[in-house]
Amino acid sequence: MFFQPEISVIIPTYNRSELVRDAVLSVLRQDAREIVFEIIVVDNNSSDDTEAVIKSLIAGNEGNLQYVVERQQGNAYARNAGIAKAQGSLIAFIDDDVVVEGNWLGLLNATFQGRGDLSFVGGRVLPRWNYPLPSWLTRKHWSPLALIDYGEEEFLISGQNPIGLLTANIAFRRNVFDELGVFSPELQRVKNGIGSLEDHEFLMRVCRSGKKGLYVPRLVAVAPVDLSRLTKDYHRRWHSGHGQFYAILSDPEWERSHFRFMGVPGHLYRETATHAVSWFSRMMRGTPDAAFEHECKLRFFGGFFVERLRNRRRTGGAFLRKS
DSSP: OOOOOSEEEEEEESSOHHHHHHHHHHHHTOSOTTOOEEEEEEEOSOOSSHHHHHHHHHHTSSSOEEEEEOOSOSHHHHHHHHHHHOOSSEEEEEOTTOEEOTTHHHHHHHHHHHOTTEEEEEEEEEEEEOSOOOTTOOGGGOGGGTOBOOOSSOEEESSSSOOOOOTTEEEEEHHHHHHHOOOOGGGOOOTTOOSOOHHHHHHHHHHHTTOEEEEEEEEEEEEEEOGGGGSHHHHHHHHHHHHHHHHHHOOTTTTOOSEEETTEEHHHHHHHHHHHHHHHHHHHTTOHHHHHHHHHHHHHHHHHHHHHHHHHHHHOOOSEEEO
16 A cells, blocks of 8 residues: 655664654654654664664554664764655654654644745753752753753744754754755764754754744653753763864854954854853852853853864964954
């Protein structure tokens, strides 16, 4: 029998067999009988029992679950492999550690059908806290945890308002990939790497092409937050890695500045000096929790500077440039 899905749901995974099982089941159990969909699990060289877990789920379903292996290591390669296999006119992504709410597919489908002007739709990624939270962990520190919540109101996302969404909970029309390409491996995280920008860069590429998207707060994915991510050390490493990936990204809009020194735009030096003063001031006042927010910005600068210094050593270039 010919099977033509309307929505393809891609789930890249690496060594998270139990979590990815829950992610797949949350899609399979959707209250969306009228929607024809497929799930493509892309195994990016897992060494645990991911293959056995997914194949056991395949055995109990009617052909709408696929298991794909992508040998090139990296999240972008895994997502791109899923795109190449996808048959749906809508291509959705969730992470292997999230579960989506029961109306997720139906809401995605209805939103796209009701808005022909939209090229992508995404929603909230909310935490499931399994451990006591440290005192310093506020919503300002959600980015390293891959969480987002922009509130209860829908809003448009475009080149004029390029608000970031996460591939833990987002869907695109197929023509977006046909016209603009796929995720960039140069900016991907590999295995357990952190701070990457492949999803951010792709979304900015889409927005700057003139296409529009919609933030839909009722579109909810929930992710457990591992204990290791509730440490300052993890957040320090994430911000350093994020700075390195931003240096590789070389976003012309973000880096626009009147001068550059050592390949670093002037505005970043000014912002970092402000954060350094704020960090010192809060440490002197005995408020380390408040100081940590500014320390993270300093870590970002450090990662950015080190990556630009490496690049300058590889390619050469002037220390100072004015525009």
